[in-house]
Amino acid sequence: AQSVTQLDSQVPVFEEAPVELRCNYSSSVSVYLFWYVQYPNQGLQLLLKYLSGSTLVKGINGFEAEFNKSQTSFHLRKPSVHISDTAEYFCAVIGSGGYNKLIFGAGTRLAVHP
């Protein structure tokens, strides 16, 4: 089975500052990793995903994430945030080799202030 821990429930940051949202996972098998964003009263939109290959993954809206197998982490970063990035961010994992469902973390609320 897999599990996901998002280490910060809320991250306040000023506009144009860099941000990192932390995600750690646990799994007994290899995994695929995802970050989703959820704006108020909306569904989830895929930001980026790691399947294999380069450990640095670039996504939409200027976000990127780095897969670190030894630390079982998949932290999300953006060098300069905008007010419009205010949203809930979810890290998710799915096991390879027959596991069939995304397991989500509890989410991190990113609040960008002017």
Add this chain to the structure above:
Amino acid sequence: DTGVSQNPRHKITKRGQNVTFRCDPISEHNRLYWYRQTLGQGPEFLTYFQNEAQLEKSRLLSDRFSAERPKGSFSTLEIQRTEQGDSAMYLCASSLFTGNGNTIYFGEGSWLTVV
């Protein structure tokens, strides 16, 4: 590609009533998932289908919950004898499963409020 479509978007019902949500996945996606999300929490897996076959159900899915995907296209999630604890957003998602970390696409969700 019109995305995953869910109806209704909002439903208010009295405790004890039955409700049904519908999900239309992305065309030709063979997998369809249902998740539940409560305020301040991440989505929790409920069940999923591959084509018309329901392959897994979470322990969260009590006997009052039933999901179907009769022709391998749209799906319905019915909740019988609703309880206040059923109040949540119900998310549907779909994917084209190829066995290699396929991306799962989510709909806008259906909000249920039980009063």
